[in-house]
Amino acid sequence: MEFLQTIPWDLILIQTLNGIVTGMILALIASGLTLIFGIMDVVNFAHGELFMLGAYMGVVVLATSGSFWLALVIATLIVALLGAALQVTTLRPLLGRDPLTTILATFGISLVLQNYALWQFGPVARKIQEPFTGQFTLFYLQYPWYRLVIAALSAAIIGGFWLFLKYGTYGIWIRAATQDRVMAQAMGIPVPWVLTAVFAIGSGMAAASGVLFGPLVGVNHAMGLDWVLKAFIVVVVGGMGSLGGSIAASIFISLLEAYAAIWVSPAQAVIVSFVVLILTLLFRPTGLFVPTPK
Amino acid sequence: MSPPETAMEPLITVEDVHTYYGKSHILHGVSLYVGKGEVVGLLGRNGVGKSTTLKTIMGLVHPHQGKVLLAGRPVTNVPAHKLARLGIGYVPEDRRIFRLLTVMENLRTGLDRHGVTEARKQELLDKVFAYFPVLAERRNQAGGTLSGGEQQMLAIARAMMLEPKIILLDEPTEGLMPRMVSQIRQIIDVLHNEGVAILLVEQNVPLTLEASERIYIMEKGAVRHHCAASELKVDHPVIHQYLGV
Numbered sequence: 001m002e003f004l005q006t007i008p009w010d011l012i013l014i015q016t017l018n019g020i021v022t023g024m025i026l027a028l029i030a031s032g033l034t035l036i037f038g039i040m041d042v043v044n045f046a047h048g049e050l051f052m053l054g055a056y057m058g059v060v061v062l063a064t065s066g067s068f069w070l071a072l073v074i075a076t077l078i079v080a081l082l083g084a085a086l087q088v089t090t091l092r093p094l095l096g097r098d099p100l101t102t103i104l105a106t107f108g109i110s111l112v113l114q115n116y117a118l119w120q121f122g123p124v125a126r127k128i129q130e131p132f133t134g135q136f137t138l139f140y141l142q143y144p145w146y147r148l149v150i151a152a153l154s155a156a157i158i159g160g161f162w163l164f165l166k167y168g169t170y171g172i173w174i175r176a177a178t179q180d181r182v183m184a185q186a187m188g189i190p191v192p193w194v195l196t197a198v199f200a201i202g203s204g205m206a207a208a209s210g211v212l213f214g215p216l217v218g219v220n221h222a223m224g225l226d227w228v229l230k231a232f233i234v235v236v237v238g239g240m241g242s243l244g245g246s247i248a249a250s251i252f253i254s255l256l257e258a259y260a261a262i263w264v265s266p267a268q269a270v271i272v273s274f275v276v277l278i279l280t281l282l283f284r285p286t287g288l289f290v291p292t293p294k
Numbered sequence: 295m296s297p298p299e300t301a302m303e304p305l306i307t308v309e310d311v312h313t314y315y316g317k318s319h320i321l322h323g324v325s326l327y328v329g330k331g332e333v334v335g336l337l338g339r340n341g342v343g344k345s346t347t348l349k350t351i352m353g354l355v356h357p358h359q360g361k362v363l364l365a366g367r368p369v370t371n372v373p374a375h376k377l378a379r380l381g382i383g384y385v386p387e388d389r390r391i392f393r394l395l396t397v398m399e400n401l402r403t404g405l406d407r408h409g410v411t412e413a414r415k416q417e418l419l420d421k422v423f424a425y426f427p428v429l430a431e432r433r434n435q436a437g438g439t440l441s442g443g444e445q446q447m448l449a450i451a452r453a454m455m456l457e458p459k460i461i462l463l464d465e466p467t468e469g470l471m472p473r474m475v476s477q478i479r480q481i482i483d484v485l486h487n488e489g490v491a492i493l494l495v496e497q498n499v500p501l502t503l504e505a506s507e508r509i510y511i512m513e514k515g516a517v518r519h520h521c522a523a524s525e526l527k528v529d530h531p532v533i534h535q536y537l538g539v
Contacts, residue, residue, distance in 0.1 A: 176400075187452065188379045
């Protein structure tokens with residue numbers, strides 16, 4: 001009984017909330033990444049930069065229009081279009097080549113985009129003003145409502161995308177092309193354009209998470225690095241290409257890190273995700289959250 | 295060689311096609327044609343290029359030399375997805391069902407096209423479900439959970455969703471139980487009666503001779519013999535020579 005009293009329940013509740021909020025944002029980034037890998041066999045090293053560009057687009061549109069929600073929508077659309085253009089010009093010509101070439105290509109894109117942002121916006125971090133500043137009291141903390149809204153919105157975007165994949169005609173095209181590209185073509189599905197659309201959707205999702213998360217962190221040209229590293233860990237732990245697995249892994253890892261931060265510093269808590277990654281690769285390399293392969 | 299003259303305008307014409315996989319030369323100048331609504335058999339031992347001929351027609355591999363014409367129009371380098379829309383249905387050797395998609399979703403890959411009304415979609419579905427009642431029973435089951443015979447039916451039904459003018463059928467009876475084989479034989483007749491042309495690649499010689507109007511026999515990447523199906527019997531010397539039955 002005394003043991004139970006030593007557990008800081010209030011901290012655990014707060015950290016659960018924090019873990020879920022970060023987990024949902026991470027899930028939004030990672031689902032784009034896992035989708036692009038699952039259908040295109042492309043490991044997109046530029047994903048973090050699309051996240052970062054989304055945040056910057058958010059800054060620009062917010063400054064001119066004054067509306068956070070308009071900024072969210074426009075940044076998502078612009079980065080989705082940019083993603084489509086990048087796919088057509090850079091990745092489509094590499095279709096059917098060694099996957100290594102696509103890694104080099106996306107890595108190149110990431111360097112170009114990062115330095116473009118540095119040149120265009122400078123090294124000083126920008127801030128996105130959150131759309132509302134309401135707070136509620138959680139024990140001794142003032143907890144911003146906006147954090148919960150981010151989690152809910154991310155969940156809504158992922159949920160909407162899942163419904164589209166499950167029931168929409170184009171969703172069925174995407175799933176068919178994921179499983180058998182050649183047969184999908186023989187069924188009249190324009191696979192090259194499906195691939196472009198998937199890259200655009202993944203890019204748009206990264207941008208949306210950039211705008212949503214912008215108010216919690218500063219917007220700068222290197223902000224994509226941390227997140228994309230985490231997103232990669234999540235995608236591997238969740239099972240490469242598995243959407244549900246990535247979402248589960250995002251929340252799982254974010255919760256673990258949040259709990260770890262109760263006892264160690266947040267910087268040390270990051271180690272947890274690497275430990276999970278290493279254990280996953282050692283004992284279950286197909287991913288923690290996918291059914292055991294037969 | 296006694297190629298029978300057909301009055302019909304050819305739906306598919308393959309002219310002197312040479313196809314390579316990397317450096318291996320697979321098709322050495324294949325020429326054949328299929329008339330509108332005609333069932334044509336393509337026989338030959340394993341590895342003589344029958345499947346490659348179908349893939350070349352479907353635009354899944356592109357020939358280095360030679361032409362493929364669809365209703366007189368050259369389609370040699372047209373991508374597969376456009377050929378599917380132009381009326382070529384493909385039922386590959388290993389069936390290639392989308393295993394994680396349900397039966398219904400497999401059918402929808404061909405059904406959800408521009409210009410198909412909801413009423414027409416329902417009509418097409420009712421038709422295949424009438425021919426293959428088992429697919430209607432399993433409509434919400436994943437394609438990968440079906441038996442081999444059921445997957446074959448699904449592969450044919452899926453191609454029918456495109457309302458094709460011709461179906462390229464690659465070894466549809468391979469590995470099936472006799473009851474399933476006769477069902478596939480029936481569906482070939484049904485398609486024939488509906489005016490759908492079929493180019494049938496098979497190892498099952500009696501079935502092919504029975505179902506087809508004309509026969510091509512391939513050896514080493516080229517057509518070696520061409521005749522009316524009625525001229526051949528299972529024990530004909532030509533069959534012995536090229537198929538070693």
